[in-house]
Amino acid sequence: MPLTFTLDPAVTPALRDGILDLWADVTNAGGSVGFVPPVSRETVRPELVKHLVAMAEGRTRLLVGLDEEGRVAATAFLALNTHRLMTHWLWLYTVMVHPRHQGRGYGRDLLAAAADAARSLDGIEAIRLTCRGGLGLERFYASCGYKEVGRVPGAIRVAPGDDRDDVVMLLPLT
Template identity: 85%
Template sequence: MPLTFTLDPALTPALRDGILDLWTDVSNAGGSVGFVAPVTREDIRPELVRHLVQMAEGRTRLLVGHDEDGRVAATAFLTHNSHRLMTHWIWLYTVMVHPRHQGRGYGRDLLAAAEDAARGTEGVEAIRLTCRGGHGLERFYASCGYKEVGRVPDAIRVAPGDDRNEVLMLLPLG
């Protein structure tokens, strides 16, 4: 059964907790969403609060996917570029699908919904995102139309002696 996506949903305590649970579960399953397992909800909470503040300021939009049981199953944050010479593209951050739903095409569905949201934003011509090398994520994003446009070797230190590339991907909307 497909996910139901909502852009800019009302932020309720249940939604906030659902995102926090999703982010924790994805991180602990090895997902590259800014943390290295093991993490707790309390480890992730300050980063979620930063995202929520950006939403309140109008700089970031939330795209959330709910499963058939109404649980938060996927999220992505679309962030406007604040540099006046770069307002024609947005960042896509914290792209997550719950581990229990992976392998069902929901990641592609989430990226398609993010693309639709970006296309609906006046003046936006492209989406940029970064991903951690070493997981094959750049191949997944490429299969969804993104092109690798840059790579910073060893930019992400997962652990001492375990540095990964930061891969910059771009999806032109034109």
């Protein structure tokens, strides 16, 4: 059954808690979403608060995918550029699909919904994202239409002696 995507849903305590659970579960399953496992909801909470503040300030938009039971199953944050020379593209952050739903095409659905959401915003011509090298994420994003446009070798230190590339991907929307 497909996910139901909503751009800019009302942030209720249930939604907030669902995103915290999703973020912790994705991280603890090995997902590269800003943390190294193990994490708890309380570890993730300060980062979610930063995203929620950016949403309240109008700098970030939230895309949420709910499963058939109404649980948060996927998210992506669309961060608008404030630099006057770069307002024609946005960043896609914290792209997550719950591990219980992986392998069903929901990641592709989430990226398609994010592209549709970006197209609905005035003047947005492209989406940029970064991903952690060494996990095959570049291949997944490329299969969804993104192109690698930059790479910083060893920019992400997962652990001492375990440095990964920071890979920049771009999806033109026009």
